[in-house]
Amino acid sequence: MSANNLVSINNLTVEFKTELGSVTALKDVSFDLPRNCITAVVGESGSGKSVTSNSIMRLLPDSAQTSGEIILYPQKSEPISITSLAEKDPRLRSLRGGLVSMVFQEPMTALSPVHRIGDQVAEAVLCHREVSKEAAWSEAASMLEQVGLTDVQQKMRMYPFEFSGGMRQRVIIAMALICHPQLLICDEPTTALDVTIQAEILVLIKSLQQKLQNSVLFITHDLGVVAQVADRVVVMYDGQVLEVGDVKQILKNPQHPYTCHLLASMPGAERRTTKESKQKNWAAGAALGGGTALATAEDGRQVREFVR
Amino acid sequence: MKKYILRRVLGMVPTLAVISVLVFIVIQLPEGDIVTSTVGQLEATGVDMSDDRIESLRAQYYLDQPLPIQYLYWIGNFITGDMGFSYLYAQPVNELVWERLGYTLLISIGALLFTWLLALPIGIYSAVRQYSTADYAFTTVGLIGLATPNFLIALILMYLGYNWFGLSFGGLFSPEYINAPWSWARFTDLLAHLWIPVIVIGTSGMAITMRLMRANLLDELEKPYVTTARAKGVPPLKLLLKYPVRIAINPFISTIGLLLPTLISGEAIVAVVLNLPTTGPLLIQSLITQDMYLAGSLIMLLSVLTVIGMLLSDLLLAWVDPRIRYERT
Known part of the structure; x- marks a missing residue:
């Protein structure tokens, strides 16, 4: 497992304690980040993308309660269980900015x-x-x-x-x-930029990844961006992972109704959407909110299926 | 930047000219002048003044000239460094003011350092540990300090000092050193007296400084650049001081300039209670007795210091904050 994966996230659940009770931001999230690969996490606002990436960096506020495990397998040293590091552990400081680093959404601030x-x-x-x-x-x-x-x-x-x-x-x-991190997290790095600059930055991130051979976790809500940069895709909704797979599989033949829904919501999606997946969209609208379970599809992809 | 400073300094000239006219009008407003009050007092003690004496006195103070000429004499002398003669103290104003200004400066800077050295770290702590027990405790103590009048704190300290240590804290020197020449012993005597006014005056600014620092820092702690620095692996204490504190402290640095005018007018009541040889009581006395040259000079000095203080504030702010610096060059 550790041979090909740089990070494994296992059953990660994050709750925020607020004055109005606790809010569950992540429910039992599990996926892996392979080495030398750009993994995109897609999902709408509030789907838990940023909470996932902030958990890897341990940047969540104190009100967050985490269970589950995130394990980092650095190239030349012992695996680190990120979720169990104490805040004062020197390994946490060498992790932040050293092994794992982050590009943020708002370059202006x-x-x-x-x-x-x-x-x-x-x-x-x-x-x-x-x-x-x-x-x-x-x-x-x-x-x-x-x-x-x-x-x-x-x-x-x-x-x-x-x-x-x-x-x-x-x-x-x-x-x-600059410190040659093994994992670069990009949290919507192009959202605040205009379209031409966006394209330049995406090309830059992609070419640097190819040069440095590191892993990139790319968070976005834009499937156009996913198509441009990603090798693998994790689709999230409401704090859960719905579908994990190769970028071509997911974009061409989405298994989960919500993914079809996302694809169809893109401008110009009509041309690409088949009748079949349109029907799936309608099903998705009806199915969201039902109980779900992860199942493994015939081609090895993991797909969360709705149980009605 | 040099151009900017030059422009600002030149801009001060018309401002001060207008202020000087106003000051002159204000000190002319009350009925009578030095000569009438002199004559009145002398006659009350039984000395009879001849009309010739009175006229020559008037001529000496240019009081026989029309008002605009009187103004020109006054301001001309002020600019050349002659602030006139204080009737009340029977001394040139220059001799009266500068030594007191020195002591006032000493006390003000001492009080400022006292306030900042205590209030800023407490403010930082309160922000980082928001809503902790210590945060509430500091806030409570600070607010009590803010709500208690300074002269009351002064009286309490004097009382405690007298009762516990048998010391008299009035003034800045023990009686034997008041008119002594400067020596090491006189200097240590000054330090032994200085801490009382420093604490009394410093306490008043404590609460507001503490609360402002806390509020400023709470704003900054939320900013994305703090997260960036954390994600970069900067150690916690260094991160706190280098980024959010560095920015939250800017407004305080810029208020240093605004302290200049308070050198003359500030803390007069405390100075009276503690019998301090500062400028505050001098200003009050001069206004009560219509000591025209003394009052006019002090108010004029106050205005000059205010205008210079404003410039200093702007320059300090530009110095600590590059965003402001670059807008102006």
Whole structure:
């Protein structure tokens, strides 16, 4: 199991305690992230995509109660059970930004407004390796060049508010990749960007993944984006995993009614949607909310089936 | 940036000109002047003033000239550094003001440091441990400090000091050092007296500083850049101080400039109660006795310090916050 998978999520359940009672954000979520592969998690708002990724980084607020297990199998060291690490465990700090790092949705606010770009990128190096400040800065410079910035020396002395959204997202990607993480989590990295920049960033993430041979967990609600970047797809709804499979299988021949529904909701989907899957859509509308169980389909995919 | 500072300094000139006219009008408003009150007092003690004496006195203070000329004499002398003569203290205003201003500055800076060194860390703690028992306790103590008038705290401290230690805390020096030349012993004597006014004045700002720091920091802790830094693996304490605290503290740094005007007018009641040789009581006395040059000079100094303080605040804010710095250059 650990040979091909970098991360296994087993029966992860997350509840948030609020004043109005507890809210279950994730129900018994299980899936694996294979090595050297881009896995996309798709689902609508509130389906638990970000809670899943924040659980891997242990960035959930204190009000969250987690059960189940997330295990990371690093390439050259012992497996780490992320869910059982204490908050003060040094392994947690080396995990954050070292083994696993994250690209956020809002490039406009994800960088500190009062620190220089170079300082913020180089800090990631200084947090994880014993190097001099100069060495960290020169490493930051070469990383920023790799993500497609020009005049790097000058830009490193600038502040985030002097950068466009696309440039900031490149900076954040550089910051995330500078310590060569084995897993890069991208939490809707292109949602806040305009369409042309979106395409550039997607190409960048994909090409960097091919170059660095790491795993990427790509969170999005946009199936167009999934088709562009992903190798595998996890479909989530209401805190549950509905369907896991290869990107081509899922997009061409979705097994779960909700997935059909999602596909059909895309603009221009009419042309691609067959009569059959349209009927499935209607069934999906009626079936959502029923009891479900994961079943393994004939081609080895896992599909959650509704039990009515 | 240099251009910006120059522009701001030049912009201060018309502001101060207008203020000086207003100050002059205000000090002219009450009936009578120095000479009438002098003559009145002298006559009350039985000295008879001849009309010639009175006229020569008037001429000495330019009181026989029309008002605009009087104004020009006054402001001209003020600019060249001669603030006139205080009738009340029978001393040049220059001699009266500068030493007191020095002590006021000392007490104000001491009080500010006292407030910040205590209130800022407490504010940070209250924000990070929001709604904890300690948070509530600090808030309660802070609010009591805010609600208690300063002079009352001063009286209580003096009473306790006298009862417990047999010390008299009035003034900034023990009697034997008041007119002594500067020496190490006089300096340590000053320090022994200084802490009372520093605590009394510092306590008043404590609650507001604490609550503001807490509120500012709570806002910043929610910001995505904090999560980014956490995800990057920055150690918790370094993260707190380098990112959210660094930004939440900006408004405080910018208020340093606004403290300048309070050097003259602030804490007058505490100064009276504690018998401090600061400018506050001086201003009150001069206004009561219509000591025109002293009052005018103090109010004018107050205005100059206010305007300079505003500039200083803006510059400090630009210095700590690049977003503001770049808008202005």
